[in-house]
Amino acid sequence: MSEDAYIDFAVLYDEWQALYPRPFAVALAPRIEAAVKKHGSRVPVLGDLACGTGTFAHWWAQRHRGWKVYGTDLSDAMIASARKPTSPVRKKVTPADRAPQFFVQDLAATSLPEKAGVLSCLFDSMNHLLAAPAMSRMLKRVRESLAPDGLFIFDLIEEERFAETFEGFSIIDGPDLYVGMQMGSEERRGVLYGDATFTFFRRQTEHWGRLEFNLRERCWREAELRSLIAKSGLSVVDIEAIDPSEDPDVYVPRTLWICRNGP
Ligand SMILES: C[S@@+](CC[C@H](N)C(=O)[O-])C[C@H]1O[C@@H](n2cnc3c(N)ncnc32)[C@H](O)[C@@H]1O
Known part of the structure; x- marks a missing residue:
């Protein structure tokens, strides 16, 4: 990073x-x-x-x-x-x-x-x-x-357990915030990496704002x-x-x- x-x-x-x-x-x-x-x-x-x-x-x-x-x-x-x-x-x-x-x-x-x-x-x-x-x-x-x-x-x-940690889709939400997490992993030159895409929907006064956040981690x-x-x-x-x-x-x-x- x-x-x-x-x-x-x-x-x-x-x-x-x-x-x-x-x-x-x-x-x-x-x-x-x-x-x-x-x-x-x-x-x-x-x-x-x-x-x-x-x-x-x-x-x-x-x-x-x-x-x-x-x-x-x-x-x-x-x-x-x-x-x-x-x-x-x-x-x-x-x-x-x-x-x-x-x-x-x-x-x-x-x-x-x-x-x-x-x-x-x-x-x-x-x-x-x-x-x-x-x-x-x-x-x-x-x-x-x-x-x-x-x-x-x-x-x-x-x-x-790294690969299984970075696997699948999960959701957590509250009244004003919704978070979807899409996970995946890949191996490159013998190193395992995990990728997570977070999609946030956050309640604002008139509408819901959307934000995406990508994260890469290494095993x-x-x-x-x-x-x-x-x-x-x-x-x-x-x-x-x-x-x-x-x-x-x-x-x-x-x-x-x-x-x-x-x-
Ligand atoms: C998952 S958050 C954890 C934050 C905090 N330790 C906690 O327990 O809530 C990871 C943090 O690592 C920081 N970070 C990532 N790479 C870094 C680097 N090379 N030097 C300093 N901070 C870094 C990010 O900015 C972020 O705040």
Whole structure:
């Protein structure tokens, strides 16, 4: 994703997420919290990379007094939404002294004002990286942005279930928003890609507005990613399976990766 693909989606993103019982980032948040507790973090600074509209950054800031929280995303429009003090998915407004700071940044150019004890990257955002050089650049910046022993936590769509995840047509709707999702996948030179076309119909004063949004994601195989992670100087400390039959709000089978800065 080299340009702001989310420019139009940004205005609908939180409304779309509000069609589910919980926004995805909120469904995943307690697992991130549990991983940080289990593996430990000495520096109370969290950076959520590809933070979108800032849901997880705000969630963390509201619950972890004393932490400094940052969010970064490539999309100007998503960051503009994250900076708004209220949104449909953020019931509470973060007090000003704990409000996260947001920056427009590519994953490959992550640069925070201070080293982080925890970096996160949630909701398929790592699957948005389509090529190994882009992944390597991102991992290098992650390592350079983490404090010694800092944690990097991210989710990926489960590789064995990737093709079935990107298959078929589904609909979710509410009184003012209708979303159709058409999915497909293709293999090219041994790499599996998933394509999703979202069609939104949103109620406006006199009519329904229509918006289409196309997304391509890559299936990252554990072996290739482990090798890129090792080359970056990070180490994998745990990989957890996340099963949507246990928590339907995480939508599809995933893995949650916990990496550490250092051996
Ligand atoms: C599915 S959204 C997830 C947003 C957020 N993490 C959440 O949980 O709601 C994927 C996000 O990744 C961002 N993104 C995609 N490629 C990126 C890149 N190369 N650098 C930074 N952000 C990127 C998009 O702008 C979008 O906000």
